Amino acid sequence: MKKALSVAILAVLASSASAEMIFRRGNGSEPQILDPQISEGVPESNIQRDLFEGLVAEDAAGELVPGLAKSWDISADGLVYTFHLQEQNWTDGSPFTAEDVVFALRRLVDPATGSKYSFIAYPIKNAKEITEGEIKDSSELGVKAIDAHTVEITLNAPTPYFLGLLTHSSTYPVPKAVVEKHGKEWTRPENIVSSGPFKMKDWVLQSHITLEKSDTYWDKAAVKLDQVIFYPTEDQNSELKRYRAGELDWTNEIPNDQLKWIRENLAEELKIGDYLGTYYYGLNLSKAPFKDNLKLRQALSLAIDRNILTEKVTGAGEKAAYTIVPPGVMHYEHYVPEYASWPRDKQIAEAQRLYAEAGYGKDNPLKVELLYNTNENHKKIAVAVSGMWKQVLGVQTEMTNQEWKVYLQTRREKNTQIFRAGWIGDYNDPYTFLEMFQAGGGLNDVNFAQSEFDELLAQAAKEQDLDARGKILNQAEQMFTDDFAILPIYSYVSKRLVKPYVKGYEINIMDHSRSKYIYLEK
Numbered sequence: 001m002k003k004a005l006s007v008a009i010l011a012v013l014a015s016s017a018s019a020e021m022i023f024r025r026g027n028g029s030e031p032q033i034l035d036p037q038i039s040e041g042v043p044e045s046n047i048q049r050d051l052f053e054g055l056v057a058e059d060a061a062g063e064l065v066p067g068l069a070k071s072w073d074i075s076a077d078g079l080v081y082t083f084h085l086q087e088q089n090w091t092d093g094s095p096f097t098a099e100d101v102v103f104a105l106r107r108l109v110d111p112a113t114g115s116k117y118s119f120i121a122y123p124i125k126n127a128k129e130i131t132e133g134e135i136k137d138s139s140e141l142g143v144k145a146i147d148a149h150t151v152e153i154t155l156n157a158p159t160p161y162f163l164g165l166l167t168h169s170s171t172y173p174v175p176k177a178v179v180e181k182h183g184k185e186w187t188r189p190e191n192i193v194s195s196g197p198f199k200m201k202d203w204v205l206q207s208h209i210t211l212e213k214s215d216t217y218w219d220k221a222a223v224k225l226d227q228v229i230f231y232p233t234e235d236q237n238s239e240l241k242r243y244r245a246g247e248l249d250w251t252n253e254i255p256n257d258q259l260k261w262i263r264e265n266l267a268e269e270l271k272i273g274d275y276l277g278t279y280y281y282g283l284n285l286s287k288a289p290f291k292d293n294l295k296l297r298q299a300l301s302l303a304i305d306r307n308i309l310t311e312k313v314t315g316a317g318e319k320a321a322y323t324i325v326p327p328g329v330m331h332y333e334h335y336v337p338e339y340a341s342w343p344r345d346k347q348i349a350e351a352q353r354l355y356a357e358a359g360y361g362k363d364n365p366l367k368v369e370l371l372y373n374t375n376e377n378h379k380k381i382a383v384a385v386s387g388m389w390k391q392v393l394g395v396q397t398e399m400t401n402q403e404w405k406v407y408l409q410t411r412r413e414k415n416t417q418i419f420r421a422g423w424i425g426d427y428n429d430p431y432t433f434l435e436m437f438q439a440g441g442g443l444n445d446v447n448f449a450q451s452e453f454d455e456l457l458a459q460a461a462k463e464q465d466l467d468a469r470g471k472i473l474n475q476a477e478q479m480f481t482d483d484f485a486i487l488p489i490y491s492y493v494s495k496r497l498v499k500p501y502v503k504g505y506e507i508n509i510m511d512h513s514r515s516k517y518i519y520l521e522k
Helices: 004-016 042-051 096-110 126-133 176-185 236-244 255-264 296-303 306-314 344-357 374-391 402-414 433-438 452-462 466-483
Strands: 023-024 054-057 064-066 069-074 080-085 142-149 150-154 198-204 210-214 227-231 272-284 365-375 397-403 418-424 487-499
Touching: 042 198, 042 210, 042 227, 064 069, 064 402, 080 096, 080 227, 096 126, 096 142, 096 176, 236 255, 236 374, 255 374, 296 344, 296 374, 296 487, 306 374, 306 487, 344 374, 365 374, 365 402, 374 397, 374 418, 397 402, 402 418, 418 487, 433 452, 433 466, 452 466
Parallel strands: 023 227, 365 397, 365 418
Antiparallel strands: 054 064, 069 080, 080 150, 142 150, 198 210, 210 227, 272 418, 272 487
């Protein structure tokens, strides 16, 4: 009997030791596309940080560490970066080389690619000129392969945040041979080849994306998980139910209206942290009613009670925002407009005065469409803001929600009046919050265009003195804020539920959580 029991225990231990370690992540919307140079959203980036890696990577705390470049040298004048690459293969067994790095960066700025993130590369010599068509040959980009494992990148001017910029997914190297072979279909599950700690196993639309540990990754010994499964769940209440049922180890978000219950019942599993991003409403300046009507834009902004929204609707520690640049950005003191500190009755009175001067009133109310992507939290904010506009000004708002991919396309085609948006810093610097509003920018969906603003950003890009640079960017931020092309609502916090057995997760201001550092202790 005792012998049989011992055999049973050994069998259980053997089974436990051989069991796969599978991490199940909630991930918001269904990904649009997993092509690093083309994708736009956070759901895509979360997956790309597991499938791919940049020359520079981040540790669990969000600090910069070597990635596909094991080291780098910077010239004395700060203009030339020389990257020494890891020796590893792509997941199809082919060698990762400097040509893949050069190919990806040229692809990013090539107008034929259609990337909305070409501006990320603008610090690199000739990047802006190639993107805008002034230089026709992308080989003129300041990037070259010195040999198979060495890449040299030349900048226009010293750029303090350049290494951080290279953690953005749009700059990730991609396999030149595979992209050229399969074209736009190279990221389909049966074709995709990657460089990161995980590789694609399967992708079932509206169900899940399964990644498995890569045996070709340079740091594979540090990867403890066998699989990561990403679940797209736009409905936060459904995601919470799945988490409570044990189907998820980690939620992408939490429903705001369940926050009190979560704090009372799952306090140890609730993780909230500062997040370098701003939630806002964009106004389409290319057509009526907002084109050439500054007073109307001002009125809508002042009619929003941001304190009510952050205290009663979101309630997780978000901070009321009046500008695009959030608190917490390094080496920067952001602009705070005077009206941010006005008493509420003064804000309301000024909103009503501006609304009337803009040509609207009780007999001629503004009728406007507010677009948001499908998400219960977005809906609650839209309902609250629409109610404020109705109560303060008499605005009649039609709320429209669209699935993520359709929503992105609608914004891209400028078929909007007011649309929900959010911007998460691509790196910890004010420039990342301002550069997308340059005239003609791929993500400038509000159609803001001010030559003086563009000139200030160009000056900042060349300024080496951090204090002087900060003052230039502050001027640009003030100019953009005072034009009311967007209506900032609040500064983000990251908020999710994480099972107690999930280890290796650290809250960081970028909310970049690579599965490479995660492991499970059940």
